[in-house]
Amino acid sequence: MKKTLALITMLLPLILLGMSVNASVNKLTITLGDRLEYTLQIKDSKRLNISEPRAPQIEGMTFINMSSSSGSSTSLINGRLSSEHYKNYTYYYSPQREGEVNVPAQKITIANKVYTTQSFKITVVKGDGSSSRGGGSSPFGNFGAGEDYLPWRTDRVQGKSLILAFPEKSKVYKGEPLIVSYYLYTDQMVRTFTIDDETDFPGYGKSIFEQPTSLEYETVQHEGKRMQRALLKKLTLIPRQEGRLKVPRLRGSARIYEFGYMNIDLFSAERSFEVLALPSQNVPKSFTGAVGSFTVSGEVKEKEIALGEAITYTLRIAGRGNFNQFGNPEFASDKAQISSPVPVDNLEGDIKGSRRLYYTIVPAEKGNYQIPPLEFSWFDTDSGKYQTFKDDNQRVKVKSANVASYFSGLLEGDKPATIRPMLSRESYPSFRPLFHRIWYWLALFFILIASLFAWKVSRNLAEERRDPKSFRIKRAENKLKKELDTAQSLAKSLNIEFYQHAETALSTYLSDKYDIPLGMPNEEKLESLTEHAIDGTLIHELGSFLRLCSSRRFQPQGVESIEISSDFVLFRKLVREIAKNGGKRQ
Amino acid sequence: MKKLCLFLIAAMLLMPLFSSEYEKLKAMEDSGVQNADLFYNLGVTHWQLGDSGLAVQYFLKALNIDSAHSGARANLNYVTGLSEDRELYPKHGFLLRLTLQSYDFLNLDRLALISIILFFIFALSLSWLLFYDEEKERALPELITGITLLIFLIFAGLSGVKYYRFKNNNKAVMIEERADMMMEPRVDSRRIAVVHEACILVVEKQQDDWALVRSPDGKSGWVQSSLLGFVSE
Structure with missing residues (x-):
């Protein structure tokens, strides 16, 4: 089962890619002023080489015109590359009466095989006058029977049609573009013209300069005869070799109305032009x-x-x-x-x-x-x-x-832009944002610390301004506490300087707090303390300690560790007592 | 063995001499170098090679490092202006463009530098306020300190945002010719929109091999991650 499905899948593109002929109409209901477009689409996997099918005869409708188009597409199905070519023939009809109109099935013979299209039933109703024939999609305008603007007289059934090529110059330089115009000259009722092919000759490059989508006729004299002509195509030729070159020959088919429609094949007449060489002297370097x-x-x-x-x-x-x-x-x-x-x-x-x-x-x-x-x-x-x-x-x-x-480019939105060129750099150091650099954070930290310091200093100053006395006391106490730390380290190292330091610290404290002059003898200092309501025991202990300090400093046998440690304990006790309540009586 | 090692080292050293400019730049990128000019040059090279998607990706990478890189900005605008999805990008008015351009001008380092300078100015203003004579009217130093603090906080915030974007850029570029934006992270899901090469997308979420992206016109949908070039990889 799976194999069968796989086989069908493989063969499906081939089945689908066979020739097919389909018919379609643009509307199933039209008004009297409207236009019916009947399209025959022929598809094949090979390039189509078929002649134009005859316009279907539809009773109750008049054939106006036809147009054709062709194209191809390539697709990849199941890994197979396949092409599809198609040709569309669209026939335009004008309804002549109200009622049902039958578009019969068409039998199209291609390569000895007959293809039958489906039939359509078209309902023609009376229009409201809004539709007109002028608004249609015919590529070559509206060429209805009896219309006044036809470029030829409707009773003319004989005459000739030909294609003429006109190079704009007879001599050009190598590389100089030359425009060749192809015109259809006719005195017949050419309804449509299809360009089938161009025959090229060596020596030039070619591109289309202009290709009209409709036949725009103008009246001209040709060989003493009044004719109509319409531009078919303009080609640009770029000569690549010197000498005499032939212009491409255009081949196409004209659909002529003459008791019905007939197609005739037309070729443009042979024309040539001369190509001159560029001077080889004084050729600039650029x-x-x-x-x-x-x-x-x-x-x-x-x-x-x-x-x-x-x-x-x-x-x-x-x-x-x-x-x-x-x-x-x-x-x-x-x-x-x-x-x-x-x-x-x-x-x-x-x-x-x-x-x-x-x-x-x-x-x-x-x-x-x-x-x-x-x-x-x-x-x-x-x-x-x-x-x-x-x-x-x-x-x-x-x-x-x-x-x-x-910001200079802000107002230059409309300025034509180009891609800016590469930058020449000898090296490309890897990007490290400032946030990743230590100095950035150090600088930030320094500013922060400086700000905190400033805040602290300003607070002290403000406090001093508000209450100078209590600020002085507080400062003296803080200083004494710091001195205690120094004294401790001196005591630990059994340094005799401890006594001098302790004595100085206590004197300075008393000086700062109670305005007792530093130069005053210790006995007088202690006396002044009584005036400041200091506890008598504390004064006594202070006096003893100051005396001890003096005696230890000048002790001839030095100080033993046990002594300095006990003296430090005493000093610490005194400092704590002073700091606790300023040494005042409870 | 020793000779082999020496040969390999010599070969590695001489390799760049034989490489093309692109290979040299690419090798530098692969070695982990993050440089705006390097990414810019890689973007120009990709543009010259016809890879507009990759060119946009590298211009965005350059701008991620240095949002004030005028060359990368100009080329990004040029390439996106030529892309098929150019109409999807919102058109900004003059003032908004000026604001965005100002924000771009302030790249990461500029913002960091301005922030530290503003912090210093704020510290000075604060000191001025702290040491200001209490008897005098303090409105002026208070105002100046307040303004400097506000500006500093704004720039510090911008620095934070920019740094976060630098580390977590959620932009991606369509590097293939076209891709379907799907309703769900499945191939057979319903298609929401089609995005083309060089279209800049915002990645909202990633799930397995799919990324939930937002197109410049605001549509959200799933795109296969392999079709995208991410700015932060």
Whole structure:
């Protein structure tokens, strides 16, 4: 079962890709003023080479016109590449009466095989007048029987039709574009024309310059005879070799109304033109193959920029010539970074109009920057000489970059942009944000510490201003506590300096707190303390300790560790007593 | 063995000399170098090679490191302006553009530097306020200190946001020609939209091989992660 399914899947594209003929109509109900479009679509996996099917006869409707189109598509199905070609033939009909109209099934014979299409029933109703024949989609206008604007008289049934090719010049230079116009000349009722093929000849490149979508007739005299002519196609030929070259021959089929419709095949008459060689003398160095009639100009919009900004240099080449056959000029080498040019074309048929080449230049240093010379040479077909455009006088002032220069592009939204060139850098150090650097955080920490310090100092100052006495006392107590730490370290190291330090600390404290002069003898200091309501025991202990300090300092046998330790304990006790309540009586 | 080691080291040292410019830049990137100019040059190289998606990815990487990189910004605008999805990007008014451009001008290092300077100025103003004569009117130093504190906090906040974006950039670029944005992270899910090469998307979530992305016009859908080039990898 699985194998069968797989086989069907494999064969499905082949089954689907056989020839098929389908018919369709644009509407099943139309009004009297409306138009019916009947389309035959023929599809095949191979290129279709079939003649146009006859327009179906529909009773109750008049055939107006037809158009055809063709195309192909390629797809990949189950890993197989397959192509599909199709041709659409659309026939336009105008209803003649109200009621039901039958569009019969058509029998189309292709390669001895008959294909039958389905039939349709069309209902024609009376219109509200809003529809008109002029709004249809016929590619070649409305050519109904009896319509007044037909370019020929309806009673004419004989005559001739031909295609004529007109090169616009008989002599051109090698590389110079030449437009060849193909016209249909006729005095018959040519309803439609289908271009089937073009026969090319060696020696030129070719592109379509213009291809009208409808036959626009004009009345002309041809060989003494009044005829109608319509432009079929205009080709651009770019000669690649010198000598006499033939223009391509156009082949197509005209659908002519003559008691019914008939197709005739037409070929354009053979025409040739002469190609002249370009002079080999005095060929400029910057000539890259441009041939034509050009006007060249260079422009720099910016007169002053900041370093790091880009200059846009615009080279404009306007006129007529082989725009697609020459290279873009390059600036001479320079310290600045210069991008490859970005072309912006405004061309008609690739040969007429203008080309703008945008160069982005980023100067490397400030000062008066002179843009390097730019040369463009071409062969001028009007004068028959080489011409050179040289722009070597463009200067731009380059200032130092600043903050404002970053925003210079804000108002330049409409300015044509190009990709900026690569930057030349000798090295690419890896990016480390400032947040990842230790000095940044150290600086931040330093500012923070300084701020805290300032806050602390300002608080002390404020406190001192508010209550100088209590501030002095507090400061003296803090100082004494600090001195206690120093005294401890001296005591630990059995340093005799401990006694002097302790004596000084206590004297300083008494001086700071009670305004007792430092130079006063100890006995007098202790007496003054009684005036400040200090506890008598504490005064006694202080007096004993100060005396002890004096005696220890001058003790001839030195101090033992046991003594200094017990003296420190005493000193600490005194300090704590003083700090506790300022030594005052409870 | 020793000779082999020496040969390998020599070969590794000489390799860049024989590589093309692109290979040199790419090798540098692969070695872990994070440099805005390197990414910018890689972007230009990819553009020249015809990979507009990768070019945009590298320009975004350059801007992620240095949002004030004018070359990367200009080229990013140029390439996205040529992409098929260029109409999806919102058009901003002048003031908003000015604001965004100002924010871009303040790259990570500039913001860090401005923040520390503002902190210093704030510390000075605070000191001025602390040591200001209590007898005098303190409105001026208080105002100055308040303003400097406010500005400092704004810039510190911006620095934080930018640093977070730098570390966790959630942008991605479509690097394939086109991709379908699906309703769910499944191939057979319903298609919401189609995005094309060089389209910048915001990644909202990642799940297995799929990423929930938001297109410039605000549509959200799932795209296969293999089709995206992430700015932060």
